[in-house]
Amino acid sequence: MDVWGEINGVEKIGDFVSIVADSAANQELAYITGAGVSMVQKMPSWDQYVDDLIDYWKSHVDTLNSNYSAVDSFVLIKSKVQT
Incomplete structure (x- = not known):
């Protein structure tokens, strides 16, 4: 049809x-359905969602970097203990 x-x-x-x-x-x-359905429920558009994610990670990049540093240090210490 x-x-x-x-x-x-x-x-x-x-x-x-x-x-x-x-x-x-x-x-x-x-x-x-498209993004308009969720926007009626006060959810952001895809553009706004991406902009919000960018803003969030711009202000939290130091936290992310420090977490990676902590993990890297743990892995390095653990590998030295096992060898």
Whole structure:
């Protein structure tokens, strides 16, 4: 079934509903949502989410570096003890 061709030619909402119902009954329906759905719930857009992550890591890079230093020191000490 060429759903897009049929939807583009639909002039009545009832026809559209029939197409969706038939597609669902034939297991040919894919329901896709975009970022707008979550934005209604006050969630950030992808752009805002990425910007927030960048800002977070800019202000926490020292913490990240110190954690890696602590892990590196532990691994180095452990390897010296085992040899």
